[in-house]
Every structure is written in structure tokens, then in C-alpha cells.
Amino acid sequence: MRERRARRGEFGRRLRKRKAVLALSAGALGLSTGASDPAMLDWNKTTVQANVDQRLPAGMRSVSEGMKAVMMEEEGVRYHVYRDVAGNPTVGVGHLVTAEDGLSVGQRVGQDRILDFFEEDLKQAESAVARITGDLPLYQNEFDALVDLAFNVGEGNLSPANSPHLRAAIAAHDYDAIASQLDYVHADGRVAGGLVNRSERRTRIFELASYADPRELPASERA
Template sequence: MSVSAAGIQAAASGAVEPQFSSSAPQAWMIETRTQTDSMRASAELKRAMMEEEGVRHDVYRDVAGNLTVGVGHLVTASDGLSLGDTISDERVMELLEADLEHAEKTVSDLVGDLPLFQHEFDALVDLVFNVGQGSVSQERSPKLNEAISAGDHQSIADELHYHSAGGATAKGLIYRSERRANIFLNGSYEDPRMTA
């Protein structure tokens, strides 16, 4: 998958959406609930995530104090990056794809045999990407796991709200949670701030 440098920069500024290309059919076109083991994040979700996270080429500290770069990528020792380092557009996309692959697998493991619509899968991928794998565990999110076990899609949507980072409520996370619930319930990827 590739994206042009102009596309990433424009996405970060909100001017135009990035151009994604792939030889595979777009996964978001799935119109029936299906098993998640072959599902991948849709282009719509990637655009929404770039809007929410922004695209940062310089390593910075996020609201929780974590070193971050690209599209909300938490820097690890294996990345070989330090505060203030700059990465290319290509590295931004490589990091995003790797993070999404991890989130997609986590969602597939989390939901097990529960079939999902593409937009439901996307919302859960966004949740895992945003709050981390540990936050959706049975111990930390028992209601989410109960809703999944029961196949109760409305209750799953009710558990997609996370509003704090670093112990403080963040208005951006409130909007992101609303957007995530709209994606899950309605397949609407629009930014709720635009309609508020």
C-alpha cells in the first residue's frame, strides 16, 4: 500500500484525503457479517485515524508523555528513534500498517467466532489502536468481553467509549469515542466535530 507525500501532508492539514491504492478489493465493501480472521482495516478507517491522530513526522511526546510519531505510533526501542527525530512519509505508512496489523489480529482474537460487519471490525480496530491491547482484556474491560461473548452488538458499541489519557479526560478522546461508536453502529466515519 502506498500513499504520496503530498497526500499525507494534506491529510494532516485536513485539505484532502490521502490516496490509498491496493490491488485487493476494498474490505469495506463487505455487506454481511463475516468472520474477522481475513478482515483488514478499511481505507475509510485509515483516513479517519489520520484525521484523529494527525500525521507527525517528528518524534514528540503525546498527552500521556509517550514518545510518538507518524499516525499515533508509540515509539519502541526497536524503532531506533529519539525525541525530535524525523521520519519519511514512507516510514509513517510502514509504522501505521504494522500497528494496524497488530490491532487487526488483536480484534480477531478478541471477538473469536463472532462475525462482524466491516464497519464494526473497523471500530474495534480503532479502539485497540487507540487504547492498546491490554485495555480490552477480560480484566480491564469485562463488560466489553461479556457483550462480545453474548453477541450483543449494541452493548459492544456501548463499551467503545474511552475518554482519558494519562489520568486526565481529553476532549479529543470524547469525540473520538463518539466517532468510533458511530462507525460501529451506523458505518458513519464522519468527524462528529463537523456536525456539532
């Protein structure tokens, strides 16, 4: 357990270092929040809007650094391609391996490529939430929880056909109902204990802005 946490910590430090280098590089090129460069605008959304106490459309947000840490903790950081609980080849921070990745089970992947996978998967999850929620305004914690959901189960599982109650709650702007629909606990047709815990944590993030691991909280605080 200590070794696993140490790896996650090192991975997180590498991720923050890469972001810092990107920010410094952009500054050296004279880019600012008013620049037209989309990547630079995306970078500033995280730092500027993460703590703004107002609801904003998902398209104006990026996942917070705190949520990235939660996702790394829940997914783990795996350097060898393995099969997840549903049997899908996976590597890094829950990255589902595609044919284009050119990887096979058991193959080791370097940290830089894992970071690339994670950043790209986060962008896809953010875009999915923006498409799903439309003009629904969200607090940062609400957005973070929905990004985790999209990242974890995939946009296809959040379609009107597969998640009608969630989509109805979003259409009605019913935040309590949305919170009640964040439990996705099945993998390959079976209840997975890890998904049960993650769903509980996701719901607490959405409702309470509590990013702590509920498994480490006293029973009185988990209710």
C-alpha cells in the same frame, strides 16, 4: 488547520499509491485471490469485502480505506517524534516509539518509514480484534470501529481484567452492549477532549456506519 489537512491529504495519497504499486507488482508476478501468498490475500480482503453487506468473523476482514482515513484524521500525521497526552514518545499516525525503532523525541522521520509504521500498527490492531472477538461475526463498520479502538488504546487495555464489560458483551454477541463500551476517554488518568470526540465517532461508526466527523455535523444529527 489547512496545512495540517494538506499534510494528511498528501500522506493519504502516498499510502494509496503504495498500495496500488503493491497490487500491480503482485499482478505482474501472477498472483491472484487464490494464491497462497498471505500478503496478497490480506490485500484482497480490503477491496473485496469492504462493501459486503453481511457479518463475517474478524479474521476474514481488513480495515477499510475509509477507516484508515478516519484514523489519520484523528491521530494526525506527525513527522517529528513527540510525547502524546500520556507522555509516550510517538510519531507518524499515533505510532508509539519502541526501543527497537531507535528514535528520540524531536527526531524527524521520513514518510516511507511512517507508512511502514502505520501499516504494521494496523496489522497488529486487526490481529488483536480477531483474537478478542473470536467467532463473533462483524459488519465492516463494526470491525473498523473495533480496530480503531485496539489501535487507540492497545490490546492490553481490552483484556478481560481491564475491559470486563466489553469482553462480556462480545462473549454474549450483544452488539448494542458492545457499542456502549467503545468509550475510552482517559489518558494518564485524566479525561482527554480528543479521546471524547474520537470515542463518539467510533461509536457512530459501529452503530450507524457513519464515518463523518461528528464535530462537523449539525447538533440535530449528533444525537
